[in-house]
Amino acid sequence: MSSITRRTALAAGASLLAPAWAQTASPTPAKPLVIKFSHVVAPETPKGKGALRFKELMEIRSGGRVKVEVYPNSTLFKDKDEIAALKRGEVQLLAPSLSKLRPLGVKEFEVFDLPFLFKNRNAFTDTAQSYGRTLFTKLEPSGVRGLAFWDNGFLLMSANRRLRDVDDFKGLKMRIQPSAVAEAEMHALGAEPRVMNFSELFTGLQAGSVDGTEGTASNFLTQRLPEVQKHLTLSNHGYLAYALLVNRAFHDSLPADLRAVFDSAVADATQYANAIANTENAWALGKIKTSARVALYAPLAAELDEWRRALMGVHQDVATRVGAAALQAAYQAAGFVPPR
Ligand code: SIN
Numbered sequence: 001m002s003s004i005t006r007r008t009a010l011a012a013g014a015s016l017l018a019p020a021w022a023q024t025a026s027p028t029p030a031k032p033l034v035i036k037f038s039h040v041v042a043p044e045t046p047k048g049k050g051a052l053r054f055k056e057l058m059e060i061r062s063g064g065r066v067k068v069e070v071y072p073n074s075t076l077f078k079d080k081d082e083i084a085a086l087k088r089g090e091v092q093l094l095a096p097s098l099s100k101l102r103p104l105g106v107k108e109f110e111v112f113d114l115p116f117l118f119k120n121r122n123a124f125t126d127t128a129q130s131y132g133r134t135l136f137t138k139l140e141p142s143g144v145r146g147l148a149f150w151d152n153g154f155l156l157m158s159a160n161r162r163l164r165d166v167d168d169f170k171g172l173k174m175r176i177q178p179s180a181v182a183e184a185e186m187h188a189l190g191a192e193p194r195v196m197n198f199s200e201l202f203t204g205l206q207a208g209s210v211d212g213t214e215g216t217a218s219n220f221l222t223q224r225l226p227e228v229q230k231h232l233t234l235s236n237h238g239y240l241a242y243a244l245l246v247n248r249a250f251h252d253s254l255p256a257d258l259r260a261v262f263d264s265a266v267a268d269a270t271q272y273a274n275a276i277a278n279t280e281n282a283w284a285l286g287k288i289k290t291s292a293r294v295a296l297y298a299p300l301a302a303e304l305d306e307w308r309r310a311l312m313g314v315h316q317d318v319a320t321r322v323g324a325a326a327l328q329a330a331y332q333a334a335g336f337v338p339p340r
Pocket of ligand 1: 214
């Protein structure tokens with residue numbers, strides 16, 4: 001067993017054993033049903049491992065009636081195209097970040113991108129399970145069903161200069177996800193936001209079309225960013241998480257026994273992905289640290305207060321788009337009290 005596999009197996013404490021009812025599934029048909037699960041990150045990330053766990057559970061519990069094809073690293077669809085592909089049924093499962101849901105037209109998801117909204121991981125989970133779940137119902141008319149929230153972790157900021165004070169961002173071209181909040185955030189810091197597919201991030205940084213980015217330690221390491229970024233600030237200023245989405249017509253078309261297997265595989269893969277996210281990011285940060293290629297900077301509380309002051313206007317911005325009531329509901333779920 002590799003050290004990564006052993007590490008995550010221990011962290012998740014999960015079992016592959018099928019529930020008793022799954023062991024009596026109907027005989028294997030000649031041609032298995034194929035489920036395509038496309039995502040943009042590396043297989044050895046929390047999301048990548050969650051997708052593989054889903055595949056394992058689904059294939060075992062369906063007794064071979066279903067084959068799950070997992071396409072990591074944007075090999076099937078890039079950020080920009082994956083939601084349209086899901087709606088067309090060219091792929092059945094996706095787990096885009098909450099920052100990439102704009103094409104689905106439920107703008108209230110924007111609040112998940114707000115800077116400094118979540119004081120810890122539990123605050124994110126509480127918000128996802130209450131406020132977030134209500135948003136899933138709004139996705140249904142678009143032909144997409146929200147199944148679960150998958151965790152990654154807190155966002156860090158990187159560049160080839162140390163990012164300590166707000167002034168340090170001045171003039172930097174920062175790669176962002178396609179999020180109105182991230183865009184406003186970079187403007188508020190004095191940087192120039194550039195939306196770019198995740199699959200183009202490494203080459204964008206290498207070629208200098210962008211100078212820096214924000215992301216989790218796990219994504220930073222697995223995208224080989226230590227080769228192209230010299231500084232990483234442990235700012236924890238935002239949160240990266242995913243919505244596990246299924247094509248609704250496909251989900252509805254599953255026969256009852258397979259639907260039960262599918263839903264149980266989703267539930268257990270979700271539990272697994274969320275259980276390993278923290279450990280994976282801590283491990284990745286340790287690797288980045290010991291590689292000594294990247295200078296890590298842990299900002300002081302006073303420095304983060306300066307970031308916070310610069311970024312609070314972004315919260316007001318969001319209120320104008322999603323409405324004050326939605327913003328308040330998210331604040332309440334997160335236990336966030338805006339500074340006066
Ligand atoms: C992901 O974790 O799915 C990618 C996030 C990003 O585009 O930065």
